[in-house]
Amino acid sequence: MKMTFGNSIRLLSTSAAMALMLASAPNVFAATPKDTVVEAWAFDDIITLDPGEAFEISAAEVTGNTYDNLVKLNIKNTSEVVPGIAESWTVSEDGLTYTFKIKSGIKFASGNPITASDVAYSIERAVKLNKNPAFILQQFGLTGDNVADNAKAVDASTFQLKVDKPYATSFVLNCLTATVGAVVDKKLVESHAAAVTPSADYKYDTDFGNAWLKTHYAGSGAFKLRDWRANEIIVLERNDNYYGEKAKVARVIYRFMKESSGQRLALEAGDVDVARNVSPNDITAMSTSKTIKLDSAPKGTVYYLGLNQKNPNLAKPEVREALKYLVNYDAIGGTLIKGIGTIHQSFLPKGILGAVDDNPYKLDVAKAKELLAKAGLKDGFTVTMDVRSIEPITSLAQSMQQTFAQAGIKLELIPGDGKQVLTKYRARNHDIYIGDWGSDYWDPNSNAETFTSNPDNSDTPKSKTLAWRNAWDAPELTKETAAALLERDTDKRKAMYVDLQKKVLAEGPFVVIYQKTEVAGYRNNLQGFKLGPTFDSNFMNTVSKD
Known part of the structure; x- marks a missing residue:
C-alpha cells in the first residue's frame, strides 16, 4: 500500500499497512501492531489540517502532535x-x-x-x-x-x-x-x-x-502526518528529525468510530488501544475491567447553545432568559454528562483567570412561561436546532427538546456531521446551535473575545467571533473586552472578566451548560498515556507499548 508524503511516495511497513486496511474496514478487527497505537475516535469535525486554517477541536489535537x-x-x-x-x-x-x-x-x-x-x-x-x-x-x-x-x-x-x-x-x-x-x-x-x-x-x-x-504536512512536531481520510482514518508517523523527546512508538492511527459502545467493545477485545469518546455508561463498564485503565482531565471546553439574533423570537431578551430556565441542568449533570463534565454556566472555564463558577439557572418552567408571555409568546413558538450527530450532544438536544416543549416551544432537531453543522453555523444560517467551544489559548481573553466582542456585525467582518456568529451586536461589551485586554494589573483584570461573565449570563444569547472533562479508556499495556489540559496537548510522543 502506497501513501503520499510531501513530494515522495513511500511504502508503509507491513504492520502499518495491515492496520490501515483494518481501520478502513469498520467490521474487521485484529490485534494492534506492537509498534503502533490505535485510537478509536470521532473526528468528523475536521475540515482541514492546515494550521493556518484549522479551527476544530479534533484538528487541534492532530496539529498539536505534528507541528x-x-x-x-x-x-x-x-x-x-x-x-x-x-x-x-x-x-x-x-x-x-x-x-x-x-x-x-x-x-x-x-x-x-x-x-x-x-x-x-x-x-x-x-x-x-x-x-x-x-x-x-x-x-x-x-x-x-x-x-x-x-x-x-x-x-x-x-x-x-x-x-x-x-x-x-x-x-x-x-x-x-x-x-x-x-x-x-x-x-x-x-x-x-x-x-x-x-x-x-x-x-x-x-x-x-x-x-x-489541507491534506498534507509541513511541520516539525513529534509526529508527521501520513494520511487523513475524512470520517475514516488519521495516520501519524514518528518524526525522527524532532528535536524534543522522540516518539516511543512508530505510528499512531486514529480510527473513526462514533459510537461509545462500539469503541468500548473494540477496546475490550484489544482491537484498539484507546477509546476516546466514551459515555458515562461505558466509563462505568470499563472501570471494572482488569485490562483497561481510565484517564481523565478537565478541559478548557464549554458546551453551550448559540441563539441566532437574526431570528426575531430569539432576539427578544425575555426569550433568551426563558431558554436558560428550560434546561434541566440537574438531570444532565446527574446522568448525561456524569463523569465527563460538570455543570458550568459561565463562558470562562474553571481554571482560567477570572472564571465565575456561579450557576444561577435551574429548570423552572413556570418562570420560563412568564418570560415568554412578557415577550408576547405565551403560546410558544417553533424553532430549529442544528445538532452534530455525536454523544453527548444528541442526548443533550433531545433533553432540551422535551423541556422546551413544557413551555410550548417546539424544538425541531436538524442532525448532521461535524462539518455540516459547523459550516452552517459559521455562515449564521442557524436558529439554535448546540456544540462546544474550546479556549484557543490559556488566557481569559480567548473566550471573552469570542463570546462578548463583535466589532462588526455585518455579514463580511474581519473578525467572526461567536458573538458575530449569533448576530449579537453588543458595542459596550466589545469595548469592555478590549479594555480588559490592556489591563496589566492582574487583580483589576480578573475583576473585569468577572463582570463580563455576569453580564453575558444575564443578557447574552448563549446558554452555557457544562464544562468538559475528557475521559479515555486505554489498554493496560500502554505506558505514559496522559490527557492534557487542552485539546491540543493530548501528546502521544510519551506513550509506549509493552
Whole structure:
C-alpha cells in the first residue's frame, strides 16, 4: 500500500499497512501492531489540517502532535509558557516588541532547517489567508498590509514581533501557543503554492499552499502526518528529525468510530488501544475491567447553545432568559454528562483567570412561561436546532427538546456531521446551535473575545467571533473586552472578566451548560498515556507499548 508524503511516495511497513486496511474496514478487527497505537475516535469535525486554517477541536489535537510553535503551554503549570522552537525571548520596555531566539540545529520533518524566516512566513501566511483562526494573530494589530514589517526575521536565528498596543505579556505569548501559531516549512509549502486570481475579498495572487496543506504536512512536531481520510482514518508517523523527546512508538492511527459502545467493545477485545469518546455508561463498564485503565482531565471546553439574533423570537431578551430556565441542568449533570463534565454556566472555564463558577439557572418552567408571555409568546413558538450527530450532544438536544416543549416551544432537531453543522453555523444560517467551544489559548481573553466582542456585525467582518456568529451586536461589551485586554494589573483584570461573565449570563444569547472533562479508556499495556489540559496537548510522543 502506497501513501503520499510531501513530494515522495513511500511504502508503509507491513504492520502499518495491515492496520490501515483494518481501520478502513469498520467490521474487521485484529490485534494492534506492537509498534503502533490505535485510537478509536470521532473526528468528523475536521475540515482541514492546515494550521493556518484549522479551527476544530479534533484538528487541534492532530496539529498539536505534528507541528511546533515558538512557545508552548506548560501542561504541568498552565499559568506559564515554555520554549518550543524558540529557546528564549525578551520583551521591550514599552511592551511593543517581542524578540525570539530560535534554537540552533533544529529541522522540519522534511529535513529543511528551521529558521526565523519560517516563523515569519508562518505568521504572515496565516494573517493574509485570513481564515477563521487568523483573528488570534490579528489581535496584535497585524494586517495583510503590515504583517511583513511587524513579524519578520532579523537574521536566521532571530524573529521579531511588533504589536500595536502594550498588551499583557501572558496574552501575547499564550496566543502564540495556539494552532494558528504553528510554524510551517516555508520551502516545502511554497513549492506547493497555487496561483489564484485576486479579488475584492482576497487580494493576493497565491494561496500560500493552503489547498495542498489541507491534506498534507509541513511541520516539525513529534509526529508527521501520513494520511487523513475524512470520517475514516488519521495516520501519524514518528518524526525522527524532532528535536524534543522522540516518539516511543512508530505510528499512531486514529480510527473513526462514533459510537461509545462500539469503541468500548473494540477496546475490550484489544482491537484498539484507546477509546476516546466514551459515555458515562461505558466509563462505568470499563472501570471494572482488569485490562483497561481510565484517564481523565478537565478541559478548557464549554458546551453551550448559540441563539441566532437574526431570528426575531430569539432576539427578544425575555426569550433568551426563558431558554436558560428550560434546561434541566440537574438531570444532565446527574446522568448525561456524569463523569465527563460538570455543570458550568459561565463562558470562562474553571481554571482560567477570572472564571465565575456561579450557576444561577435551574429548570423552572413556570418562570420560563412568564418570560415568554412578557415577550408576547405565551403560546410558544417553533424553532430549529442544528445538532452534530455525536454523544453527548444528541442526548443533550433531545433533553432540551422535551423541556422546551413544557413551555410550548417546539424544538425541531436538524442532525448532521461535524462539518455540516459547523459550516452552517459559521455562515449564521442557524436558529439554535448546540456544540462546544474550546479556549484557543490559556488566557481569559480567548473566550471573552469570542463570546462578548463583535466589532462588526455585518455579514463580511474581519473578525467572526461567536458573538458575530449569533448576530449579537453588543458595542459596550466589545469595548469592555478590549479594555480588559490592556489591563496589566492582574487583580483589576480578573475583576473585569468577572463582570463580563455576569453580564453575558444575564443578557447574552448563549446558554452555557457544562464544562468538559475528557475521559479515555486505554489498554493496560500502554505506558505514559496522559490527557492534557487542552485539546491540543493530548501528546502521544510519551506513550509506549509493552
